[in-house]
Amino acid sequence: MPDLLHGDENEAAVNSLRSAVMRLGRRLKHQRVDESLSPTEMSVLGTLARCGSATPGELARKEHVQPPSMTRIVALLEAKGLVRLEPHPDDRRQKVVSQTERAEAMLEESRRKRNVWLASLAEGLDDDEWAKLRAAAPVLEKLAHL
Amino acid sequence: MPDLLHGDENEAAVNSLRSAVMRLGRRLKHQRVDESLSPTEMSVLGTLARCGSATPGELARKEHVQPPSMTRIVALLEAKGLVRLEPHPDDRRQKVVSQTERAEAMLEESRRKRNVWLASLAEGLDDDEWAKLRAAAPVLEKLAHL
DNA sequence: TATTGTTATACTCTATAACTATA
DNA sequence: TATAGTTATAGAGTATAACAATA
Numbered sequence: 389m390p391d392l393l394h395g396d397e398n399e400a401a402v403n404s405l406r407s408a409v410m411r412l413g414r415r416l417k418h419q420r421v422d423e424s425l426s427p428t429e430m431s432v433l434g435t436l437a438r439c440g441s442a443t444p445g446e447l448a449r450k451e452h453v454q455p456p457s458m459t460r461i462v463a464l465l466e467a468k469g470l471v472r473l474e475p476h477p478d479d480r481r482q483k484v485v486s487q488t489e490r491a492e493a494m495l496e497e498s499r500r501k502r503n504v505w506l507a508s509l510a511e512g513l514d515d516d517e518w519a520k521l522r523a524a525a526p527v528l529e530k531l532a533h534l
Numbered sequence: 535m536p537d538l539l540h541g542d543e544n545e546a547a548v549n550s551l552r553s554a555v556m557r558l559g560r561r562l563k564h565q566r567v568d569e570s571l572s573p574t575e576m577s578v579l580g581t582l583a584r585c586g587s588a589t590p591g592e593l594a595r596k597e598h599v600q601p602p603s604m605t606r607i608v609a610l611l612e613a614k615g616l617v618r619l620e621p622h623p624d625d626r627r628q629k630v631v632s633q634t635e636r637a638e639a640m641l642e643e644s645r646r647k648r649n650v651w652l653a654s655l656a657e658g659l660d661d662d663e664w665a666k667l668r669a670a671a672p673v674l675e676k677l678a679h680l
Numbered sequence: 681t682a683t684t685g686t687t688a689t690a691c692t693c694t695a696t697a698a699c700t701a702t703a
Numbered sequence: 704t705a706t707a708g709t710t711a712t713a714g715a716g717t718a719t720a721a722c723a724a725t726a
Contacts, residue, residue, distance in 0.1 A: 401664075402655075403645075404671040407580055410573045411598055411678035413559040426716070427556045434553055445684060452557055457717050459686055481684040481725045499549075509548075509677065517673045518547075524670030525550040527663045531655065532557035572693070591707060603694050605709055627702045627707045 422498055424468065428453065429461055430498075433470060433491055441486035443476065452532070470494065568644055570614065574599065575607055576644075579616060579637055587632035589622065598678070616640065 413427075422430070428451055435450055436442065442450070448458035462485055465471035470491040476482035513521070559573075568576070574597055581596055582588065588596070594604035608631055611617035616637040622628035659667070 401668040401671045404675055407577050408674035408678045409555050409558050410577055412555050431553050431556055520669045520673050522547045523666045525547045527666050528554035529550055532554050
């Protein structure tokens with residue numbers, strides 16, 4: 389029984405995590421690397437960069453967004469030339485969304501910009517704190533999908 | 535030069551963190567412990583529980599929200615009987631916000647409800663992962679305020 | 681009949697700008 | 704003149720409900 393050992397600590401961690409996630413989320417909203425891209429749009433591009441391509445439904449599930457919201461997001465990305473929509477080979481109801489070359493270039497550029505923010509953060513965190521963040525990052529990702 | 539040792543890992547962590555924070559934030563929005571309380575309202579109550587009392591301006595800065603937004607949030611909390619507003623002793627422009635007994639009871643109740651969600655999460659994370667979350671939680675809090 | 685995606689609509693949260701009162 | 708808070712308004716992002724097309 390793993391959690392019984394640290395039940396209270398886990399609960400405290402969840403409280404702390406929730407508060408921190410909400411506040412960090414608001415900060416991240418303001419420090420967009422690209423002014424014209426919302427956090428979710430950015431996240432979708434990141435997913436496509438990792439997975440190659442996906443249907444709108446898959447993207448909606450991954451981003452924890454309802455299908456109509458993803459329809460809108462994909463349409464915005466397409467209008468910006470960052471995403472391509474193609475018919476699904478097997479199922480004519482579905483569509484296949486994939487990133488364009490322009491999206492790849494934009495992600496590279498945004499990575500460069502992110503380093504500026506990263507540098508400013510690095511001044512406030514020590515090695516040990518960074519190590520803890522690196523260790524927790526994959527767990528947070530897992531948590532977001534659990 | 536601390537960060538040069540793990541510069542790439544830190545950058546990857548930041549990418550991963552941002553994505554995870556945005557997705558987790560959306561999940562948390564949906565799993566409110568109290569349907570009638572927004573995440574920020576909840577966060578404000580948490581802050582008041584920790585700090586005792588604060589002015590609207592202090593709360594706005596802590597939550598990374600603009601003053602007019604905090605005005606609205608405080609008004610909503612007051613209407614729900616969770617917060618009390620009193621005149622500032624030294625400065626008649628300011629106000630002092632503090633939580634009511636009802637807020638304390640509600641926080642206790644919400645803590646109980648949170649355990650349900652916690653229990654479901656515990657099934658998906660092992661001891662090691664929980665340890666990483668516990669270690670990173672204070673760093674995330676710090677990051678949110680940096 | 682179930683599922684994928686879309687359209688139309690409304691809501692929640694936050695921001696900006698302009699204003700009031702106090703310092 | 705500067706600061707704390709408020710009012711009024713607008714905008715971004717998401718949700719729900721109803722619908723179309725395909726399985």
